[in-house]
Amino acid sequence: MLVARFVLVALMLVILGAHYFRAAVFPLVGLCLICLVAMWIPRRWTMFPVQLVLGLGTLEWVATAMRGVYERQQDGEPYLRMAIILYSVAALTALAALVPFFGRMGRYYHRPRAAAPDEDAA
Numbered sequence: 001m002l003v004a005r006f007v008l009v010a011l012m013l014v015i016l017g018a019h020y021f022r023a024a025v026f027p028l029v030g031l032c033l034i035c036l037v038a039m040w041i042p043r044r045w046t047m048f049p050v051q052l053v054l055g056l057g058t059l060e061w062v063a064t065a066m067r068g069v070y071e072r073q074q075d076g077e078p079y080l081r082m083a084i085i086l087y088s089v090a091a092l093t094a095l096a097a098l099v100p101f102f103g104r105m106g107r108y109y110h111r112p113r114a115a116a117p118d119e120d121a122a
Contacts, residue, residue, distance in 0.1 A: 005099045009039055009050065012096040015089065016057040019064070047100045054097035061090035 017032030035050045065086035072079035 006039070008092070009054070009096045009099060010036060012054060012057070012093045013039075013050070016053070016060070016093065019060070051097045051100065054093055058090050058094040058097065061086055061093055065090065 013032050013036045017029050017036075020026075020028040020032065031053060035053050038046045039050045065083055068086065069079045069083050072082065
């Protein structure tokens with residue numbers, strides 16, 4: 001189950017990066033790639049930027065869906081399928097941002113540091 005959670009977070013980062021790549025926003029593509037690498041470092045601080053990027057990515061997906069629905073309605077084209085897909089991607093991105101707080105993945109990032117050896121004992 002831990003692997004599935006890592007895969008969900010990684011997949012959502014890749015999809016978000018592809019969205020920014022298509023929009024030619026290359027700094028955000030780089031940020032998604034950096035987060036993709038950082039999520040494999042088992043430190044408490046590494047997951048916060050990943051969660052921030054995924055949280056803001058959720059807002060980006062919602063804004064993209066709203067823009068797309070508006071444009072399609074104005075053109076008289078069908079929009080329901082596109083809205084369902086984009087809102088589903090937004091929901092999965094939000095879920096991926098919350099996943100590290102729960103279960104084994106939460107313990108992976110929030111495990112206590114090893115205690116330093118006691119200097120007085122020597």
